[in-house]
Amino acid sequence: MATLSLRDVKKSFNATQVLHGIDLEVNDGELVVIVGASGCGKSTLLRIVAGLETPTSGQVVINGRDVTGLEPADRDIAMVFQNYALYPHMTVFGNMAYGLKIRGMARDEIARRVQAAAEILGIGPLLDRKPKQLSGGQRQRVAMGRAIVREPALFLFDEPLSNLDAKLRVQMRAEIRRLQRRLGVTSLFVTHDQVEAMTLGDRLVVMNAGRPAQVAPPMEIFSRPADTYVAGFIGSPAMNFIPASLDQGNGSARLPDGTLIPFADGPRPGTAGTPITLGLRPEHLEPGDGPGSIPLAVELIEPLGSETVVHGRTPAGMAVTARLNGAFSGERLPVRIAPAHLHVFDADTGRRLDPA
Amino acid sequence: MDAPANPVALRAEPVRDDALLRATRRRALLSRLLAHGALILGVLIVAFPIYMTLVGSTHDAGTIGRGDVPLVPGAHTVENYATAWNEGGGRSQTTPASTMLVNSLIMAVAIALGKIAISILSAYAVVFFSFPGRMLAFWAIFITLMLPVEVRIIPTFQVIVDLNLGNTWPGLVIPLIASATATLLFRQFFLTIPDEFVEAAKIDGAGPVRFLRDVVLPLSLTNIAALFVILFIYGWNQYLWPLLIINDRSMETIVVGLSKMIGRGDAQNEWNTIMATAVLALLPPVLVVALMQRWFVRGLTETEK
Numbered sequence: 001m002a003t004l005s006l007r008d009v010k011k012s013f014n015a016t017q018v019l020h021g022i023d024l025e026v027n028d029g030e031l032v033v034i035v036g037a038s039g040c041g042k043s044t045l046l047r048i049v050a051g052l053e054t055p056t057s058g059q060v061v062i063n064g065r066d067v068t069g070l071e072p073a074d075r076d077i078a079m080v081f082q083n084y085a086l087y088p089h090m091t092v093f094g095n096m097a098y099g100l101k102i103r104g105m106a107r108d109e110i111a112r113r114v115q116a117a118a119e120i121l122g123i124g125p126l127l128d129r130k131p132k133q134l135s136g137g138q139r140q141r142v143a144m145g146r147a148i149v150r151e152p153a154l155f156l157f158d159e160p161l162s163n164l165d166a167k168l169r170v171q172m173r174a175e176i177r178r179l180q181r182r183l184g185v186t187s188l189f190v191t192h193d194q195v196e197a198m199t200l201g202d203r204l205v206v207m208n209a210g211r212p213a214q215v216a217p218p219m220e221i222f223s224r225p226a227d228t229y230v231a232g233f234i235g236s237p238a239m240n241f242i243p244a245s246l247d248q249g250n251g252s253a254r255l256p257d258g259t260l261i262p263f264a265d266g267p268r269p270g271t272a273g274t275p276i277t278l279g280l281r282p283e284h285l286e287p288g289d290g291p292g293s294i295p296l297a298v299e300l301i302e303p304l305g306s307e308t309v310v311h312g313r314t315p316a317g318m319a320v321t322a323r324l325n326g327a328f329s330g331e332r333l334p335v336r337i338a339p340a341h342l343h344v345f346d347a348d349t350g351r352r353l354d355p356a
Numbered sequence: 357m358d359a360p361a362n363p364v365a366l367r368a369e370p371v372r373d374d375a376l377l378r379a380t381r382r383r384a385l386l387s388r389l390l391a392h393g394a395l396i397l398g399v400l401i402v403a404f405p406i407y408m409t410l411v412g413s414t415h416d417a418g419t420i421g422r423g424d425v426p427l428v429p430g431a432h433t434v435e436n437y438a439t440a441w442n443e444g445g446g447r448s449q450t451t452p453a454s455t456m457l458v459n460s461l462i463m464a465v466a467i468a469l470g471k472i473a474i475s476i477l478s479a480y481a482v483v484f485f486s487f488p489g490r491m492l493a494f495w496a497i498f499i500t501l502m503l504p505v506e507v508r509i510i511p512t513f514q515v516i517v518d519l520n521l522g523n524t525w526p527g528l529v530i531p532l533i534a535s536a537t538a539t540l541l542f543r544q545f546f547l548t549i550p551d552e553f554v555e556a557a558k559i560d561g562a563g564p565v566r567f568l569r570d571v572v573l574p575l576s577l578t579n580i581a582a583l584f585v586i587l588f589i590y591g592w593n594q595y596l597w598p599l600l601i602i603n604d605r606s607m608e609t610i611v612v613g614l615s616k617m618i619g620r621g622d623a624q625n626e627w628n629t630i631m632a633t634a635v636l637a638l639l640p641p642v643l644v645v646a647l648m649q650r651w652f653v654r655g656l657t658e659t660e661k
Contacts, residue, residue: 051559085553087556087570088575089571098562099560103561
């Protein structure tokens with residue numbers, strides 16, 4: 001088993017810098033998910049670890065061995081590709097065995113490993129088929145099998161679920177997680193899907209424009225996002241952001257219309273009147289009239305079955321999303337801000353402001 | 357169901373526009389007739405000369421010599437073909453068709469296989485390796501497409517003669533092997549091979565030669581077959597170069613030999629033997645196309661991935 005560390009990895013394509021110095025430590029047996037919008041550099045980072053791209057500077061260290069200058073085949077890694085990259089003219093067995101065959105492994109040892117992997121993945125009866133004869137989920141499994149038989153130090157997943165339909169994706173997601181736990185192989189998983197990231201990762205790296213915006217376990221990312229980018233990216237529907245300023249000895253936020261919202265967990269650092277951004281998740285807007293409630297003019301209702309997402313506007317014209325339990329219909333929705341769930345960010349830098 | 361869901365739809369009889377229906381049928385029939393007419397005309401134009409050759413090869417020399425154009429087969433089939441096969445036609449120069457067929461076969465197969473080997477390797481280099489001057493190399497190959505063989509035939513002849521390769525198989529085949537067209541076709545095909553295969557192979561530890569042998573070649577099989585058909589016929593039909601480089605009658609190819617049979621001047625041509633030889637010359641390409649048709653069509657139309 002193995003650890004992975006990235007030390008100040010930078011990458012530029014000609015004049016464009018895509019990675020601005022990434023540092024990351026992945027512990028033995030850990031599954032770290034790199035998540036971010038397209039173009040944030042997450043795939044490039046994975047390909048640098050795989051050895052398919054060369055970093056402009058920095059080091060890739062697997063298990064204490066600097067592999068930065070090594071070929072992919074010599075790095076003791078296995079990779080699952082987005083479109084699986086199964087060789088179409090080889091059988092499932094051939095695909096899984098190919099890497100071992102090149103390594104010069106004995107025939108019966110190859111057969112044993114492939115059989116074992118096929119059993120784990122439940123693709124034993126498919127070994128003689130060609131990839132063309134398989135369904136999407138089966139191909140996905142074969143791609144995983146190809147990685148497993150190598151018994152590598154490190155698994156690399158490059159958006160392996162994005163070619164599957166929604167239902168299968170959920171199923172394979174759970175399967176990958178179980179398998180990774182069972183084999184205990186250190187893994188790096190790239191995705192743009194935040195649900196995948198939240199459910200799969202021991203830790204998440206949220207990438208933004210070539211920098212890691214936050215590296216933390218999923219629930220910490222959700223409950224204490226480091227900046228407005230992470231706050232807006234993780235969670236669905238996205239967090240509401242409301243401009244405000246510090247007031248009352250920094251113990252409250254003053255909204256543009258003058259409403260005061262006290263912080264439940266104590267005053268923030270900074271001078272009075274400092275502009276801030278309040279973040280509030282849609283599920284933390286409580287419906288109900290009363291003092292301090294905001295009447296929303298309802299623009300769109302999305303019923304999801306057990307809950308309803310309501311898009312509305314405040315009297316000041318700001319778009320706000322609320323998530324309610326059960327059904328809802330109507331033109332007006334008064335909501336209250338629950339101070340206990342308030343996130344406070346610096347309006348200029350976007351960084352999270354914690355109580356002093 | 358006692359209450360129909362949509363009572364209006366059940367009650368109203370759909371209106372049939374008979375005039376429009378008839379017009380549509382008439383148009384469909386007309387376009388079918390037109391299409392078939394054009395196709396049949398095309399087949400006649402192509403097939404009639406071949407039919408004449410076939411019929412001509414079954415008469416004796418006198419019949420055609422008199423200027424008749426017979427349209428029904430005659431009675432001299434076996435002897436005409438036997439003469440062509442064993443002795444050859446023409447008055448002064450005779451090479452048996454059997455020898456010429458073998459020569460043509462050697463030349464055509466060597467050219468086709470050589471072209472495929474060279475162009476796969478050069479296309480592989482241009483597509484899968486990045487090296488300085490890659491695009492330059494590609495364009496240099498591509499530009500030679502613009503030059504017909506005839507333009508460079510004199511310098512090529514000079515080179516081959518200086519190398520003492522006149523009247524030899526290498527001298528006949530090698531200058532015809534370099535192929536910009538096949539390189540271009542393979543390049544276009546290789547470009548459709550997803551990058552992920554290359555990357556998966558890198559992670560599997562397959563070097564360039566292994567990747568070529570284990571992945572690229574198996575994927576190119578249909579393309580290779582299709583190109584083989586085209587290049588075989590190209591090789592078979594070579595005329596000018598074999599005419600220049602081969603003087604030895606025992607190495608004569610059938611396309612060249614056929615034209616040499618037709619004498620100029622007063623001498624009477626043995627048209628019956630010439631036509632029999634022509635039919636024999638026609639057979640190998642036809643056979644190659646017929647046998648490889650399935651592969652040929654697949655290779656040109658379908659990309660297997």
